[in-house]
Amino acid sequence: MNLNQIELLQALQENNLNLSNAAKKMNVVQSAVSRQLQLFETELGAPLFERKGKKLVGFSVLGQRVMKEVANINQAKQNIQSIAADFMDGDRGTIHIATTHAQAKYFLPQPIQRFREKYPGVSIYMQQTSPEHLIDQLHRHKADIAICTEKVQEDAELVAKHCYEWHHAVVVPTGHPLCTGEISLQRLTSYPILTYSYGFTGRSNIEIALQKAGLTLDVILSAADSDVIKTYVRSGLGVGLITDMAYDGEVDRDLVIRSLADIIPSSSAKIAYLRSSFLPSYTRHFIEELIIAAESLRNRHAC
Amino acid sequence: MNLNQIELLQALQENNLNLSNAAKKMNVVQSAVSRQLQLFETELGAPLFERKGKKLVGFSVLGQRVMKEVANINQAKQNIQSIAADFMDGDRGTIHIATTHAQAKYFLPQPIQRFREKYPGVSIYMQQTSPEHLIDQLHRHKADIAICTEKVQEDAELVAKHCYEWHHAVVVPTGHPLCTGEISLQRLTSYPILTYSYGFTGRSNIEIALQKAGLTLDVILSAADSDVIKTYVRSGLGVGLITDMAYDGEVDRDLVIRSLADIIPSSSAKIAYLRSSFLPSYTRHFIEELIIAAESLRNRHAC
DNA sequence: TAAGGTTACGGCGATCGTAACGATC
DNA sequence: GATCGTTACGATCGCCGTAACCTTA
Numbered sequence: 274m275n276l277n278q279i280e281l282l283q284a285l286q287e288n289n290l291n292l293s294n295a296a297k298k299m300n301v302v303q304s305a306v307s308r309q310l311q312l313f314e315t316e317l318g319a320p321l322f323e324r325k326g327k328k329l330v331g332f333s334v335l336g337q338r339v340m341k342e343v344a345n346i347n348q349a350k351q352n353i354q355s356i357a358a359d360f361m362d363g364d365r366g367t368i369h370i371a372t373t374h375a376q377a378k379y380f381l382p383q384p385i386q387r388f389r390e391k392y393p394g395v396s397i398y399m400q401q402t403s404p405e406h407l408i409d410q411l412h413r414h415k416a417d418i419a420i421c422t423e424k425v426q427e428d429a430e431l432v433a434k435h436c437y438e439w440h441h442a443v444v445v446p447t448g449h450p451l452c453t454g455e456i457s458l459q460r461l462t463s464y465p466i467l468t469y470s471y472g473f474t475g476r477s478n479i480e481i482a483l484q485k486a487g488l489t490l491d492v493i494l495s496a497a498d499s500d501v502i503k504t505y506v507r508s509g510l511g512v513g514l515i516t517d518m519a520y521d522g523e524v525d526r527d528l529v530i531r532s533l534a535d536i537i538p539s540s541s542a543k544i545a546y547l548r549s550s551f552l553p554s555y556t557r558h559f560i561e562e563l564i565i566a567a568e569s570l571r572n573r574h575a576c
Numbered sequence: 577m578n579l580n581q582i583e584l585l586q587a588l589q590e591n592n593l594n595l596s597n598a599a600k601k602m603n604v605v606q607s608a609v610s611r612q613l614q615l616f617e618t619e620l621g622a623p624l625f626e627r628k629g630k631k632l633v634g635f636s637v638l639g640q641r642v643m644k645e646v647a648n649i650n651q652a653k654q655n656i657q658s659i660a661a662d663f664m665d666g667d668r669g670t671i672h673i674a675t676t677h678a679q680a681k682y683f684l685p686q687p688i689q690r691f692r693e694k695y696p697g698v699s700i701y702m703q704q705t706s707p708e709h710l711i712d713q714l715h716r717h718k719a720d721i722a723i724c725t726e727k728v729q730e731d732a733e734l735v736a737k738h739c740y741e742w743h744h745a746v747v748v749p750t751g752h753p754l755c756t757g758e759i760s761l762q763r764l765t766s767y768p769i770l771t772y773s774y775g776f777t778g779r780s781n782i783e784i785a786l787q788k789a790g791l792t793l794d795v796i797l798s799a800a801d802s803d804v805i806k807t808y809v810r811s812g813l814g815v816g817l818i819t820d821m822a823y824d825g826e827v828d829r830d831l832v833i834r835s836l837a838d839i840i841p842s843s844s845a846k847i848a849y850l851r852s853s854f855l856p857s858y859t860r861h862f863i864e865e866l867i868i869a870a871e872s873l874r875n876r877h878a879c
Numbered sequence: 880t881a882a883g884g885t886t887a888c889g890g891c892g893a894t895c896g897t898a899a900c901g902a903t904c
Numbered sequence: 905g906a907t908c909g910t911t912a913c914g915a916t917c918g919c920c921g922t923a924a925c926c927t928t929a
Binding site: 580604605607608611612615628629630631 | 894895896897898901902903
């Protein structure tokens with residue numbers, strides 16, 4: 274048994290047990306992969322895979338159990354490398370952030386800029402995806418930390434830190450009837466609604482509020498992206514239902530925002546990372562920066 | 577980085593950073609160890625050890641952190657091997673049991689015999705030590721499971737299963753005044769006492785009961801071993817205070833046992849093993865056997 | 880026939896062992 | 905001088921890559 278074989282197994286798992294692809298990932302030729310697998314299996318004394326002819330179609334029972342340990346080993350190996358890299362030069366490195374559009378555009382810019390000033394040697398990679406995929410990115414080690422609102426709490430393998438609370442808000446063009454008078458869910462039902470897709474940025478909280486009130490909204494457009502929603506609101510397609518954060522007093526002067534803080538329960542943005550992973554000091558500082566930004570957000574709100 | 581280097585680090589840790597000894601354990605020559613260490617350190621880019629001249633005198637800060645991951649990797653590696661071995665032939669293997677004298681002599685014989693009948697291919701190694709050392713044996717992978725009464729609950733890295741409850745009892749030679757009349761702590765204070773050493777087999781429960789009552793016993797002999805205590809009781813040295821289990825109606829016909837169930841809180845014997853370790857099926861069956869034996873013990877008591 | 884997997888063989892490099900050397904008590 | 909660690913060098917063995925071969929969609 275050696276570390277390359279362990280890594281290989283992981284690569285194989287991430288490539289649907291396709292030897293050729295795994296070989297590419299490991300920077301070796303395909304026949305090498307084939308041999309290493311055989312060697313490992315003969316060493317263990319039993320097959321790790323279910324085979325259909327020569328093709329690998331799945332893990333055997335043994336294989337499934339072994340893969341859990343394989344994941345542990347690879348994680349530990351990565352941790353060792355991270356720890357050492359952090360130790361050598363704690364001011365250089367990379368952070369991979371997985372997040373949704375709303376955070377990437379409206380929350381992260383300020384803390385990232387502040388962080389970059391302190392750690393110019395740290396590169397930040399950001400990827401936007403859907404909340405489920407986002408957690409997947411953590412598990413697949415494609416991202417170091419994730420920032421999002423939904424579905425983080427449930428996963429026992431993740432550490433989820435509370436970041437900030439936010440509320441939904443209605444945005445309409447100036448002059449729209451909803452600009453004046455009391456806002457209520459009841460009243461919203463009579464307008465075409467544009468809001469987030471299912472599973473996105475607090476959409477579930479909207480659903481909960483509706484269900485409680487026994488109402489349904491006429492959602493004519495679901496998007497993952499506040500800006501898309503605002504664009505359609507501008508064109509008069511309907512009423513936008515977005516994060517209050519996504520309203521920019523400057524740019525959105527032609528839109529009117531009305532808070533739904535009292536109507537739809539607040540959502541909590543979380544910072545998540547794998548419990549088992551080692552975070553370099555700069556990453557921990559980055560998280561601190563996020564928390565600070567979240568606090569200043571709260572204070573701004575309080576004013 | 578490779579698995580041999582990881583293993584080497586563990587071997588080194590277990591040999592007080594002595595290269596020669598570690599080399600022996602790894603079945604290589606000492607110079608090989610020296611080189612592998614250097615290679616690994618240069619790969620990481622920073623020293624893993626504090627050095628005094630050429631001698632390794634301790635882990636560096638980096639080294640300490642790395643060693644945690646090293647332990648994880650080695651554990652996972654062992655698990656893979658155990659899983660595979662168990663899968664290949666689940667009826668052959670070894671169990672290393674760490675326990676105290678009391679369990680080894682008075683509790684384990686029956687379940688071990690029953691287990692051996694079902695699994696003749698499994699060798700059982702038993703080692704007797706003190707309770708603290710016993711837990712250490714688990715952490716050092718010298719034992720797979722431990723059976724003891726004290727200090728197991730506190731360790732978060734261990735799984736501790738309740739095995740059985742037992743009580744203390746007084747043993748005295750026939751004709752001794754304590755053979756008749758009510759037994760009380762108060763009454764015991766007037767006799768010289770022989771019982772377990774500190775940290776052994778429920779001694780702490782005796783202390784707790786005494787403290788509550790505001791009494792002190794005149795303990796003239798502390799031993800780790802019920803048989804030693806009984807021997808001295810026979811010779812008239814004093815009153816024995818031991819596990820009720822340690823009284824054998826046959827052999828100890830010349831002694832009288834009086835239960836202290838109502839006077840000293842009951843002690844709980846536990847089965848413990850590392851949370852992170854994989855237990856082969858026969859080991860899990862062995863544990864079941866212990867639980868069954870514990871139940872039959874309870875029933876016998878009830879009669 | 881293209882794609883995926885196995886087998887055979889030659890070459891290269893990592894790691895070992897021997898052995899000589901340096902330091903520290 | 906005994907113990908412990910490092911360095912030098914030749915030899916070996918493991919692993920890779922090329923390439924030919926087998927199987928199945």
